[in-house]
Amino acid sequence: MNWKSFLMISFISAIVTLMVAKATFSNPVPDNQPQGSINMNVDDPVCYMQTADGTVLDLSNLCGKDQPSPPTATALTYPQQPQVYNVKNLKNFDDSWYGVDN
Numbered sequence: 001m002n003w004k005s006f007l008m009i010s011f012i013s014a015i016v017t018l019m020v021a022k023a024t025f026s027n028p029v030p031d032n033q034p035q036g037s038i039n040m041n042v043d044d045p046v047c048y049m050q051t052a053d054g055t056v057l058d059l060s061n062l063c064g065k066d067q068p069s070p071p072t073a074t075a076l077t078y079p080q081q082p083q084v085y086n087v088k089n090l091k092n093f094d095d096s097w098y099g100v101d102n
Contacts, residue, residue, distance in 0.1 A: 047063030050056050095101075 045056070045058040045060050047059045048056050049059055
């Protein structure tokens with residue numbers, strides 16, 4: 001590789017690096033909330049119809065669903081681990097090796 005080739009490759013690499021860095025840092029950071037999001041109110045009906053004049057009619061009784069109740073915190077439950085060892089035999093073994101109640 002001669003000197004001219006080295007300079008040309010170095011120059012092209014520097015230009016590409018600068019272009020990528022400019023493109024990377026020039027993009028704005030998106031908002032956490034998407035643009036068409038709807039702010040829900042707890043008092044809004046689940047099933048409703050809005051008339052042409054803007055009146056909202058609650059149709060929950062027609063939809064067959066009541067207003068949802070707010071979520072409640074529940075404790076996580078995990079299944080009991082299977083007993084792999086025979087505890088009685090292990091205790092007898094430990095007692096024979098280390099003495100009773102050790």
